[in-house]
Amino acid sequence: MTPKKTVTLPPILKTLLPKQLYKQRFLLTDNGQDNHIDIDIAHDARIVGGSTITIRKGHDNQISIGKHGKFNKLNIDINGSHNHITIGKHVKFSGHLLIVGDHLHIDISDRTTAIDCYVLARDKSVRIGKACMISRGIEIRATDVHKVYDTESNERLNQARADVVLEDHIWIAANVTISKNVTIASGCIIAAGSFVNKPITTPNCMVAGTPAKIMRQNVRWER
Secondary structure, eight states: OOOOOOOHHHHHHHHHHHHHTTTTEEEEEESSBBBEEEEOOOOEEEESSSSSEEEEESOOOOEOOOOSOOEEEEEEEEEESSSSEEEOTTTTTEEEEESSSSOEEEEEOOOOHHHHHHEEEESSSSETTTTTOOOSSEEESSSSOOOBBBTOOOSSSSSOOOOEOOOSSEEEEEOOETTTTEEEEEEEEEEETTTOOSOOOOSSSSEEEEEEEEESSSSOOOO
């Protein structure tokens, strides 16, 4: 019988090795079939803070993550089939990306940053444009999840009919909720604590309130 071999690492390697390995990896759980994950990790990418990819069930899902990103406590979660999650280059993102259903997508374009953002694609999809700045406590939801009906006609009153689309260079301040069927035009600023439940089609405007409305037009912002 061959004796079992053990390897004892020096204390310095015990301290450094797990961290160095984890910087280049998501913790992956795939309970489906024929799913495709393409993580194009550059040498300067950082994946830290318990970042995970979980495919609960389903097949033919695709996840693509571009170069030069920084991901801290980013949880990617898919429950369904034929879905896509795409993250562009130079993206810094913390939060939760969740797809529930089939043939849905979440797209986050180049140079967008988020401190703490929950994105849910359930009835419809979500697209976030380039160079957006998203603060903490943000919810972007392409669904109401729970259904509300008219008692006489039995018509659903809170149907998601369109994707949620954030165009380029949008600043979303803290504790904002963006609801179903919403498009926000490029260059807009969404003030802290706002609830956006209708499309904002005018670019370069300041939006605030519950529900949100345009407070000022022809503004621009810088990081």
